[in-house]
Amino acid sequence: MEDLQLAVAKLRALSPKLNSAVDQAQRVVLQIEHFLVHECQVAIQADVPVAYNDKGVAITLLRYGRVDGKFRIALTSTDGDCRFVSRSWTECDRNEKLSSFPLLPKLVLAVTKAVEDQINATTKTSKTVSTLMGALGVALPKADGEATDGPELPRLTIMMRPEEALAAQAGNRPTQRPRPTIKVNPDMDGRRNGRKEEAKAG
Numbered sequence: 001m002e003d004l005q006l007a008v009a010k011l012r013a014l015s016p017k018l019n020s021a022v023d024q025a026q027r028v029v030l031q032i033e034h035f036l037v038h039e040c041q042v043a044i045q046a047d048v049p050v051a052y053n054d055k056g057v058a059i060t061l062l063r064y065g066r067v068d069g070k071f072r073i074a075l076t077s078t079d080g081d082c083r084f085v086s087r088s089w090t091e092c093d094r095n096e097k098l099s100s101f102p103l104l105p106k107l108v109l110a111v112t113k114a115v116e117d118q119i120n121a122t123t124k125t126s127k128t129v130s131t132l133m134g135a136l137g138v139a140l141p142k143a144d145g146e147a148t149d150g151p152e153l154p155r156l157t158i159m160m161r162p163e164e165a166l167a168a169q170a171g172n173r174p175t176q177r178p179r180p181t182i183k184v185n186p187d188m189d190g191r192r193n194g195r196k197e198e199a200k201a202g
Helices: 002-039 094-135 162-172 188-200
Strands: 046-051 058-067 070-078 085-086
Touching: 002 070, 002 094, 046 094, 058 094, 070 094, 085 162
Parallel strands: none
Antiparallel strands: 046 058, 058 070, 070 085
């Protein structure tokens, strides 16, 4: 009876600590997930093993990848073959969360390595494209100040006779010049009006 009472007392003391640890772990996972998805916009899958079967094959993986159409941090369960089930980490049970959470730093490193590998592959692809386009004689657009690979394209020069050049210049000139604006002196208008009044009076 005393052992049972001690067990109940321990549960009352330990349960809040356990709940707090799980809540804190979930906040960290959500922050890392937001960092990868929104800030870095990483769309690369990576995983690290969490649990193995008796043959040494990983059957539980902490994974960053697509879950229901969105990139999430998830747990993937497999039988060591092709069949597997992925669930968002936040939807897993408490035991799964606590057992996989310590591997979160390794998952971030695995994602970083996957990004580096993809950058290297992209660089090799760009070099291959440049080689193929150069072999075809097609110049690739380069940034300002950079030399263009491939043969230089011939420049066209348009030659005109002197009289044609003068005619072209004359054609570009406006055909009608704007008329100058005539400003009226207000004093002159006053004198004219005064003369008209004198004439009427006479």
